[in-house]
Amino acid sequence: MTRNDPIKHFFIWPALIIVLLISIFPLVYSLTTSFMSMRLVPPTPSRFVGFGNYLDLLQNPRFWHVAGTTTLIAFISVGLQYVIGLSVALALNSRVPGEGIFRVSFLLPMLVAPVAVALIARQVLNPTMGPLNELMTALGFANLPFLTQTSWALGSIIAVEVWQWTPFVILMLLAGLQTLPDDVYEAAALENATPWQQFRDITFPMLLPISVAVVFIRLIESYKIIDTVFVMTGGGPGISTETLTLFAYQEGFKKFNLGYTSALSFLFLIVITVIGLVYLAVLKPYLEKHK
Amino acid sequence: MSVRTLKGKRRWLALGGCLIWLAFTFFPLYWVLITSFKTPIAVVGGPTYLPFVDFEPSLTAWSELLSGQRGEFFNTFLASTIIGLSAAVAATGIGAMAAYALVRFTFRFRLLSALIFVAIAFGGFLLGRHVFGFGQGISLIYAFVAALVLAVISSRFPLPGPELGNNDIVFWFVSQRMFPPIVAAFALYLMYTEMGKLGFKLVDSYIGLTFAYIAFSLPIVIWLMRDFFEALPVEVEEAAMVDNVPSWRIFFGIVLPMSKPGLIATFMITLAFVWNEFLFALFLTNSKWQTLPILVAGQNSQRGDEWWAISAAALVAIIPMMVMAGLLSRLMRSGLLLGAIK
Numbered sequence: 001m002t003r004n005d006p007i008k009h010f011f012i013w014p015a016l017i018i019v020l021l022i023s024i025f026p027l028v029y030s031l032t033t034s035f036m037s038m039r040l041v042p043p044t045p046s047r048f049v050g051f052g053n054y055l056d057l058l059q060n061p062r063f064w065h066v067a068g069t070t071t072l073i074a075f076i077s078v079g080l081q082y083v084i085g086l087s088v089a090l091a092l093n094s095r096v097p098g099e100g101i102f103r104v105s106f107l108l109p110m111l112v113a114p115v116a117v118a119l120i121a122r123q124v125l126n127p128t129m130g131p132l133n134e135l136m137t138a139l140g141f142a143n144l145p146f147l148t149q150t151s152w153a154l155g156s157i158i159a160v161e162v163w164q165w166t167p168f169v170i171l172m173l174l175a176g177l178q179t180l181p182d183d184v185y186e187a188a189a190l191e192n193a194t195p196w197q198q199f200r201d202i203t204f205p206m207l208l209p210i211s212v213a214v215v216f217i218r219l220i221e222s223y224k225i226i227d228t229v230f231v232m233t234g235g236g237p238g239i240s241t242e243t244l245t246l247f248a249y250q251e252g253f254k255k256f257n258l259g260y261t262s263a264l265s266f267l268f269l270i271v272i273t274v275i276g277l278v279y280l281a282v283l284k285p286y287l288e289k290h291k
Numbered sequence: 292m293s294v295r296t297l298k299g300k301r302r303w304l305a306l307g308g309c310l311i312w313l314a315f316t317f318f319p320l321y322w323v324l325i326t327s328f329k330t331p332i333a334v335v336g337g338p339t340y341l342p343f344v345d346f347e348p349s350l351t352a353w354s355e356l357l358s359g360q361r362g363e364f365f366n367t368f369l370a371s372t373i374i375g376l377s378a379a380v381a382a383t384g385i386g387a388m389a390a391y392a393l394v395r396f397t398f399r400f401r402l403l404s405a406l407i408f409v410a411i412a413f414g415g416f417l418l419g420r421h422v423f424g425f426g427q428g429i430s431l432i433y434a435f436v437a438a439l440v441l442a443v444i445s446s447r448f449p450l451p452g453p454e455l456g457n458n459d460i461v462f463w464f465v466s467q468r469m470f471p472p473i474v475a476a477f478a479l480y481l482m483y484t485e486m487g488k489l490g491f492k493l494v495d496s497y498i499g500l501t502f503a504y505i506a507f508s509l510p511i512v513i514w515l516m517r518d519f520f521e522a523l524p525v526e527v528e529e530a531a532m533v534d535n536v537p538s539w540r541i542f543f544g545i546v547l548p549m550s551k552p553g554l555i556a557t558f559m560i561t562l563a564f565v566w567n568e569f570l571f572a573l574f575l576t577n578s579k580w581q582t583l584p585i586l587v588a589g590q591n592s593q594r595g596d597e598w599w600a601i602s603a604a605a606l607v608a609i610i611p612m613m614v615m616a617g618l619l620s621r622l623m624r625s626g627l628l629l630g631a632i633k
Contacts, residue, residue: 019467022475026482109316113605115605116323119587119591120319123326231591
């Protein structure tokens with residue numbers, strides 16, 4: 001039951017004002033600037049160009065390339081995070097030996113600064129001084145260009161994302177698994193359901209709501225990726241691993257092309273919103289079916 | 292023994308899988324740790340794995356780092372700590388208050404009031420900027436105040452249109468997390484520059500960065516703390532209300548002490564987020580209040596592949612959060628956090 005008391009304003013306004021200030025300004029500012037041609041270096045007077053910036057961007061192959069790269073990284077890494085995270089969470093939930101130690105140590109990567117993770121990855125993947133290439137050579141493979149060839153560089157970034165964020169998926173799914181009631185499994189055991197049947201017909205459907213939420217959060221967050229890429233490849237080789245945020249950073253902070261950057265960030269916001277809505281719309285029937 | 296416990300061969304398969312994942316998780320951390328104790332020659336000579344066995348540990352990297360040859364580590368560490376702690380404390384406090392209000396009190400307003408706010412914020416900004424020719428900073432302040440005042444006044448009147456309640460406010464807060472931070476970071480940088488022209492130095496200042504971090508942590512704090520407050524028994528508060536204890540004393544005297552575990556967990560999550568944050572620090576600081584992620588990221592481009600030094604630098608950013616994770620897991624084991632993460 002909620003109650004009414006004038007003091008509620010005192011409780012909510014500090015948070016409301018701060019978030020309004022920080023969220024409404026960027027919104028107002030970027031949206032108005034995105035319809036203008038505006039540069040700081042060299043300083044040019046701003047003028048209204050309507051949808052000019054948006055059209056420029058949509059015709060720029062680099063934008064499509066960058067959006068595609070970001071989507072690729074986000075979807076593959078979140079997919080892997082979910083599969084690995086679910087397997088590990090299931091194992092931990094069924095009390096593998098040493099579960100207590102695993103539980104704590106599996107969470108560590110989540111707390112490491114992404115910048116530091118990227119630097120560690122650069123060392124491990126280094127062609128001459130890194131351990132991974134030595135292992136590859138020992139196993140008879142050629143020295144692999146982990147960060148200097150497009151497909152390997154993308155793979156490396158995805159591997160780093162998986163390393164860092166699978167713990168989040170494990171944490172959330174484990175919490176979800178622990179809330180599932182035992183009696184369903186007891187009934188299934190009486191019916192002699194195989195472990196696979198139990199997983200397919202009980203665990204997975206009952207875990208679906210939290211799975212959807214976890215994947216949603218990770219997907220949105222993955223689209224914002226910049227620090228890992230910034231340090232690991234700088235968007236290279238060429239622009240082949242550049243992500244949306246990195247592209248916006250280059251345009252905004254290196255070229256100070258304000259109108260263009262604002263339009264870009266709005267397109268970015270639209271892309272994220274559309275993906276989020278499509279994702280939720282696609283999954284809604286399944287969620288309702290299992291309710 | 293639970294029904295869900297695996298038996299026989301499957302149990303060992305699961306253990307094998309977990310061990311592989313453990314190795315994958317730990318190897319990079321182990322690698323950075325031993326590299327920070329290698330000499331430059333040992334690093335360049337190719338990979339070595341065991342201290343004392345295939346390389347002699349040395350403190351070169353650490354003594355270089357601590358003596359300040361690698362940039363202002365001490366100051367940056369201090370800046371990161373001050374900003375991280377104050378932003379996390381403030382965000383947890385303000386967010387907990389808002390979350391409590393959203394759980395226990397009734398909020399009702401019309402969609403139209405919210406639309407009035409947005410319309411006046413936009414219109415006022417454009418008007419001030421292009422018609423009256425004010426600077427961006429001034430037009431923003433005027434537009435914001437006008438929009439806020441008019442929206443609050445308008446909510447006093449019975450406006451037509453759909454009515455919004457507590458859940459809509461929560462949704463609005465949480466949806467702020469969806470916002471790509473680049474949109475905000477870049478615009479904030481420009482807003483701070485404008486404010487600087489008016490005499491408030493916000494770029495590369497304590498207040499500027501902390502404020503941005505508070506705002507960006509609030510959605511997650513409100514989300515976590517709302518779940519937590521909802522799980523608290525309302526009876527205690529009702530008993531206090533019968534005794535005519537004022538609401539603010541119920542919150543600060545009863546509710547907050549009861550929710551210590553949730554507050555600690557939320558505080559730590561916020562701290563980790565702020566400590567590791569890169570994009571805002573990149574845009575909003577340049578020297579004095581630079582945080583560790585920026586300094587660490589710069590190590591590579593400044594000096595090239597000097598991995599011994601880079602490893603030590605990375606560890607400075609990693610270790611405090613590891614210590615915190617240790618504390619957090621002890622809290623979890625002692626059952627203090629039961630119910631904090633739903």
